[in-house]
Amino acid sequence: MLDVSKLEKRWLKYKIKKILPYGLLLTAIVTLGILIPSYLFDNPVTVSPASQKKERMQAKPALAIATVNNEEAMILEPSMNFIESMTPASIPTAEATANPPVISNKSRLIPNVIPAISPIVQEPKIQPPVMPKVQPVVKGKSTSITRDDAAFDIHELEERFKNNSNPNLGLYIARYHYDHGNYTESYNYALKTNAISSTMEESWLIFAKSLVKLGKEDQAKKTLQLYISNSNSQSAKNYLDTLNKEPSR
Amino acid sequence: MEPSLFSKPRDLFIDIVNPKDYVQIDSVSHMYQSLKTSVQKPLKMILLYGRPGTGKSMLLHKLHHDLSKHQKVCMIDIPIIDENDFLRVLAHKIYSYASRESLSLTNFLELSTAVNYPVTPIVLLDEAQLYSPSLMEKIRLISDARALKFVITLHKTDNEDIIAKEHFQTRIWESIELENASYEELKIYIQKKLLKANCFDVANMINDKNIKLITKLTRGNYRESNKLMFALFSLYTWYEEHYPSKIKYNALNTKWIEMAAIHTGLIRA
Numbered sequence: 001m002l003d004v005s006k007l008e009k010r011w012l013k014y015k016i017k018k019i020l021p022y023g024l025l026l027t028a029i030v031t032l033g034i035l036i037p038s039y040l041f042d043n044p045v046t047v048s049p050a051s052q053k054k055e056r057m058q059a060k061p062a063l064a065i066a067t068v069n070n071e072e073a074m075i076l077e078p079s080m081n082f083i084e085s086m087t088p089a090s091i092p093t094a095e096a097t098a099n100p101p102v103i104s105n106k107s108r109l110i111p112n113v114i115p116a117i118s119p120i121v122q123e124p125k126i127q128p129p130v131m132p133k134v135q136p137v138v139k140g141k142s143t144s145i146t147r148d149d150a151a152f153d154i155h156e157l158e159e160r161f162k163n164n165s166n167p168n169l170g171l172y173i174a175r176y177h178y179d180h181g182n183y184t185e186s187y188n189y190a191l192k193t194n195a196i197s198s199t200m201e202e203s204w205l206i207f208a209k210s211l212v213k214l215g216k217e218d219q220a221k222k223t224l225q226l227y228i229s230n231s232n233s234q235s236a237k238n239y240l241d242t243l244n245k246e247p248s249r
Numbered sequence: 250m251e252p253s254l255f256s257k258p259r260d261l262f263i264d265i266v267n268p269k270d271y272v273q274i275d276s277v278s279h280m281y282q283s284l285k286t287s288v289q290k291p292l293k294m295i296l297l298y299g300r301p302g303t304g305k306s307m308l309l310h311k312l313h314h315d316l317s318k319h320q321k322v323c324m325i326d327i328p329i330i331d332e333n334d335f336l337r338v339l340a341h342k343i344y345s346y347a348s349r350e351s352l353s354l355t356n357f358l359e360l361s362t363a364v365n366y367p368v369t370p371i372v373l374l375d376e377a378q379l380y381s382p383s384l385m386e387k388i389r390l391i392s393d394a395r396a397l398k399f400v401i402t403l404h405k406t407d408n409e410d411i412i413a414k415e416h417f418q419t420r421i422w423e424s425i426e427l428e429n430a431s432y433e434e435l436k437i438y439i440q441k442k443l444l445k446a447n448c449f450d451v452a453n454m455i456n457d458k459n460i461k462l463i464t465k466l467t468r469g470n471y472r473e474s475n476k477l478m479f480a481l482f483s484l485y486t487w488y489e490e491h492y493p494s495k496i497k498y499n500a501l502n503t504k505w506i507e508m509a510a511i512h513t514g515l516i517r518a
Contacts, residue, residue: 002483002484004487007484012517014507
C-alpha cells in the first residue's frame with residue numbers, strides 16, 4: 001500500500017535537491033549581474049545615462065588638458081629654437097621659458113625677425129634695411145603685405161610684452177620703434193628690456209642710439225661707458241668711439 | 250461503489266509474464282520472427298540474450314505459446330539446478346517417461362532414440378546463466394545428438410559477458426540480442442497495452458512529454474516501465490479515492506510520475 005503523504009514529502013525533498021544547484025547557479029549569476037555593473041559604476045567605464053553624463057563632464061577637462069599638452073609639446077621646442085637662433089649669445093631668462101605661448105607666437109614672426117638681426121649686429125653702420133618704411137622701393141606686392149603685417153602686429157606685441165616682460169620681445173619692439181623713428185618709444189622699450197635683462201648688447205645700443213636721437217648724447221655716452229665697464233662689449237666701444245669722433249650719430 | 254478508472258490500467262502493468270499480454274512492437278516483432286525462423290532451421294542451440302527487463306522471458310513464453318500448437322515444446326522457466334532432476338523432468342515432459350530413479354545421460358539419449366518424434370522437440374530454458382558448467386555440458390551433448398533443440402536465454406551484464414564464455418561460444422549456433430525500448434517503442438508498448446484492455450480514457454491522458462519522462466526514468470526497460478506504470482496508476486487510484494479534484498484528465502501528472510519513480514527506486518530521494 002502506498003504511503004502517499006510520505007511519498008509527497010520525499011518528492012518535495014527530491015525536487016529541492018534537484019533544483020538547488022540551478023538555484024545556486026541562478027543566484028550566483030544574479031549576484032554577479034548586480035555586482036559587475038556596480039563595480040563598473042564605481043569605475044570611469046560605465047554605460048548608464050548618469051555615468052555617461054559624468055563621463056562627458058570628465059571628458060571635457062581631459063580633452064582640454066590633452067590639448068594643452070599638445071600645445072606645449074608643439075610650442076616649447078620651436079620657441080626655444082627660435083630664441084637660440086635669434087640671440088645665440090644671450091641666455092634666456094626664467095620668465096622667457098615660463099611663458100611658452102608668447103614664444104610660440106613669436107615663432108610666427110621669424111621671417112621678420114631674422115633679417116633684422118644681422119644689420120644690428122653690424123652696429124657701426126646702423127642701417128636696419130629690413131623694416132618696411134626704411135626701404136625706399138617696394139618691388140612687389142608681397143613685400144607690402146609683409147610690411148602691413150608687421151605694422152599691424154606691433155600693438156599686439158606691445159600688449160604681450162606688457163603681460164610677459166619677455167626681454168627678446170622687448171628688444172624687438174625697441175628695434176622696431178627705432179627703425180620707425182619713434183625714438184621715445186625705442187628708448188622706453190630698450191630701457192625696460194635692459195631692466196629685465198642687463199646682458200643684451202643690442203638693447204643697450206638701441207637705448208644709447210635713442211638717447212642720441214633725442215638729443216641726450218652725454219647721457220648716451222655715460223650709459224655706454226657704464227655698459228662697457230660691465231660687459232666689455234666691442235660694439236658698444238665702437239659706437240662710443242664713433243660718438244666721440246662724430247657727435248650726433 | 251463506482252469502479253475506479255485507474256485500477257484496471259494499474260493491473261495491466263503487474264509484472265507477470267503472460268504470452269497473452271504480449272504487445273507487438275516492430276523491433277520485437279522482427280526479433281520474434283527471426284527467432285521463429287531460427288527454430289525451424291536444423292540448429293541445435295539458439296541463444297537469446299540481453300539485459301534484465303528487455304523482454305527475453307516474454308519472448309520465450311510467446312514462442313512456447315505459439316510453437317506448442319504444432320510441435321513438442323518444453324518450457325523450463327525456473328532453472329533446475331540438479332543435473333539428475335533436470336534430465337528426469339525433461340524425460341517426463343517430452344517423452345512422458347516418469348521415473349523415480351535418477352536418469353543418466355546415456356539412458357536419456359536411449360529414450361530419445363526410442364521415442365522418435367517427426368519434428369525434433371524444442372526445449373526452452375530461461376535464465377540459463379544459472380545452470381552449472383557440467384549441466385551445460387550435458388545439454389550440449391543432448392543437442393549434438395540431435396535428440397533435442399535448445400533455445401536458451403541469458404542475462405547480459407556489464408561485468409560479465411556470458412556469451413564470451415567458452416562453452417557458449419562453441420555451441421551457440423545463432424544468437425539474438427534484445428535491447429531496451431526506444432522512446433517510440435515504449436510509447437507504442439504503453440499505448441497498445443492500454444488500448445488492448447479498452448482503457449481508452451487513460452491512454453488518451455498519456456502525452457509525449459509523459460512518455461519522454463518515463464523513458465528517461467526507466468531508460469526504456471520494459472520491466473522498470475511496468476513497475477513505474479503500476480505505481481503511477483496505484484497513485485492515481487489513491488488520489489481518485491481521496492482527492493479526485495486533483496486529477497487532471499488531459500495529461501499524466503509529472504509530479505506523480507516522479508513520485509512513482511521514487512516509490513519504485515528509479516529516483517533516489
